Amino acid sequence: MKRRDLMKLIVQGMGAVTAGAVGIPALIFGVAPAFEKKQARWRPVGPLDGFPPGSLRMATVALPREDWAETPAEKGVFVWRPNEEDVIVYSRSCTDLGCPVHFDEGSDWFFCPCHGGIFDKEGAPVAGPPRVPLYRYAWRLREGILEIDLSSIPPMA
């Protein structure tokens, strides 16, 4: 190997080392939030008495807060209590692209405002692009308070 070629190799090597020494940590820093561990995050929705049997209504649930910012502070969900025993808590996200579905009390169906997605009261898709039923949160009762697990549905919903 000629001296000149060796020099070229050294220059290129120094460039690569510099780029790696700066770029790799920066990249790890940038993607770190994506590796946040999935763990149950139970949040109260309200006293179960607020949802009489037979009712389907919108309720809000407080979201976990970052250390440095507070909003969006809460999130709307649909709570349906078909009878005394059962509770169903739907995410408002349409399962197609996540637009906020709206419950139409007249027809008893959910309408998506974006691309024509329609779900029946059971959450099953009946029209438009959605193929998947409305997401249902895992729920539990703690001393009469209805709680849901925010991590029980996909992260974007």
Place this chain on the structure above:
Amino acid sequence: MALFSSIRQWLTDRFGLGPIHDAALDRRVAKTPWYYGDGATLFMLLMIQLGTGAFMSLTYTPSPDGAFESVRYLTERQALGWFVRGLHYWSAGLMVVMVFFHMFRVILVGGYKFPREGTWLIGVMLFFGVLTMGFTGYVLRWDERAVYAVKVVLHMFAKVPLIGEWLVALVQGGRELGSLTLTRFYGVHVIFVPLLLLGLAGYHLYLVMLHGVTSPDERKQPVYTPDEQRELYHAQAESEEKGETFYPTTMAHSALFAMVVLGAGLLLTLMLGAPMPERGANLTRISMPREEWWYWWYSGMVAIVPGFAVPALIVLLPIVSLFVLVSLPFIDRGPYRGMRKRPVFVGLAVVTIGLLLFLTERRIESPWTGWPSDVVPPMPPDVSLTPELERGRELYVEYGCNSCHAVAGVGREVGPDLARIDSRLSLKELREYVGEPPEDVPMPAYRQRMTAQELELVAGFVLAVQAGAGENQ
């Protein structure tokens, strides 16, 4: 005057302006038609975006607590904020329109053919860069439209097989939409992509200078090799009638196109200002979000394509478009650049343009959207409104029939217009139908919810409307 002249000479010498002037400005190029000014127009728009954007960053607060209010403040209270943000907004839309125009124009004139493949490939990257900016920008407004736009994009990422959920967390900055989501979009919109765009645009222009643009003679006759192309281009550039000097002649022509687009941007800004939504980001209100107008075509496409194909379409469209655009210069390799000799590629471009316009129109109509409504359906003029019909009409609204069905053109169009529907059911059949629609019809069954009498009244109302429409025809 002698003093000015010597200062000028000093600047030219010490700042090395001579070689730049000779290489970039004082050079011979082939004369080209007016529509070749689209590239210069895009460069102007990029500069407008950098300028207005940089100044807005002096006020904008990239925190979810402050973002929306800071945008409202700079739009409504800060001196000329409405103008700066308005111009940024309208230029963004015009830039998306122009980047499509430029791309299709280059396809139509065979602009990606040798020796300009490199120019084209850099252009493809710029194309995706501009589309990214056109999306990330309106997320920063952090209004209702912004949060749902983010949700839509996250749902698109979620449809990627295997790594979907990981991509969602990467873009969202965690498992919930929050502070990190906004700052990530801010970083991408204000630092990452602008730096990339600026660098790539500079490189794109350097290649345009080096290889020129597709000249009229190249489109008229076959050219077989890059050497032959260079010779042909050179001959035109140097000739008296087919060539011109880049500065000022070519630049003056391009600037004319750019001025028209700038005029459009200014006019839109002065007439419509910067759109300022009512409500900031929230996940609790009933909302009817919409993408910005330059993405209506995409929304129209998602709605029109059959549901089973949507996930694949969402994932494959960007990948396939990238693949097709990158391969164009390597598939379309013939010696001809004229449109008549390249029917397949020209046809493909024209069909795509037509599709984009058609889908945009569909999105404006959005006939697929059902939504609760207070609209009371009209009665045919010559039908007298009996108490039964009046009650039927009330029930029609109460039970949300009007969330989906129009009557004589008034109302939503998800289901058939009940005054114009062809089938003529008897009262009994109609009652049965509303009570329990056939399996394959996406309509709620009302048997459990309406009394027999209510069913009768609604069916009676619908029949009266149909009879009235029939007589009027």
